[in-house]
Amino acid sequence: MSTYAIGDVQGCFIALQKLLKHIHFDPARDQLWFTGDLVNRGSHSLEVLRFVKSLGNSQKTVLGNHDLHLLACAYQQHKGFEEDTFAAILEAPDREELLDWLRQQALFHYDPALGYALVHAGLAPSWDADKALSLSREVEAVLQSEKITDFLGQMYGDTPDHWDETLSGFDRLRAITNYFTRVRFCYPDGRLELSDKGPADCPQSRILPWFRLPERASEDVKIVFGHWAALGGITHTPKVYSLDTGCVWGFKLTAMRLEDEKRLGVSCESEDR
Numbered sequence: 001m002s003t004y005a006i007g008d009v010q011g012c013f014i015a016l017q018k019l020l021k022h023i024h025f026d027p028a029r030d031q032l033w034f035t036g037d038l039v040n041r042g043s044h045s046l047e048v049l050r051f052v053k054s055l056g057n058s059q060k061t062v063l064g065n066h067d068l069h070l071l072a073c074a075y076q077q078h079k080g081f082e083e084d085t086f087a088a089i090l091e092a093p094d095r096e097e098l099l100d101w102l103r104q105q106a107l108f109h110y111d112p113a114l115g116y117a118l119v120h121a122g123l124a125p126s127w128d129a130d131k132a133l134s135l136s137r138e139v140e141a142v143l144q145s146e147k148i149t150d151f152l153g154q155m156y157g158d159t160p161d162h163w164d165e166t167l168s169g170f171d172r173l174r175a176i177t178n179y180f181t182r183v184r185f186c187y188p189d190g191r192l193e194l195s196d197k198g199p200a201d202c203p204q205s206r207i208l209p210w211f212r213l214p215e216r217a218s219e220d221v222k223i224v225f226g227h228w229a230a231l232g233g234i235t236h237t238p239k240v241y242s243l244d245t246g247c248v249w250g251f252k253l254t255a256m257r258l259e260d261e262k263r264l265g266v267s268c269e270s271e272d273r
Contacts, residue, residue, distance in 0.1 A: 001030060004033065006019065009034065012253060036061065039070050053098060069084075075148060077149060117129055155177060186209075229246035
């Protein structure tokens with residue numbers, strides 16, 4: 001049995017199938033971990049969502065910002081963007097089954113036996129794995145409840161820009177969600193800087209990649225994440241593994257076998273873009 005973590009698919013179904021063939025994936029034996037952003041930007045979001053859902057217990061998926069954006073559009077809490085490419089999901093006959101499945105997925109997954117955690121973007125510096133699990137469940141409980149519409153309507157926004165245990169209501173849920181699904185850079189005190197999407201070695205010396213913050217509480221856990229294609233899959237940081245290698249931008253879709261940290265990748269297919 002092998003466990004493969006796979007970077008942001010973003011509707012690149014043809015590349016995903018090519019990658020699974022390349023790694024000789026067997027759903028009866030192996031498990032796939034997806035870093036989120038299954039949908040949007042690529043041409044085959046519907047096919048990707050149907051396929052990952054069909055894997056059942058052979059997969060673990062965490063929600064990314066594009067997955068949450070899809071839910072917000074589906075629940076009419078956002079009008080969408082001109083560049084969105086998930087209209088086929090919203091018009092599909094199995095739309096409700098797919099959306100119900102998506103809203104059941106976690107924001108953070110941790111497997112103590114493997115020693116790995118899975119998240120789309122990152123963590124606040126004060127969160128260890130147990131704290132992250134607890135906070136993830138707060139948002140998941142709302143997504144899986146009748147309050148989902150209210151949450152999705154309040155989800156967008158860059159504030160609060162820091163984590164504080166005293167936060168409550170939608171401010172608390174938005175801050176949790178932004179760390180899990182949007183963070184790249186932070187100030188040394190852990191405040192979010194959400195506008196910069198460039199490489200990790202940012203010329204603005206006051207901000208740091210979230211995984212290089214001093215005294216980060218999650219340093220003892222191996223963390224697999226996506227979201228940040230500009231990293232090119234490289235963090236230069238122990239126990240932190242970036243897997244978004246820009247498939248939808250014409251580069252590669254990457255998998256990492258967790259048992260030995262071996263990476264395998266395939267080139268993006270033009271039909272996916």
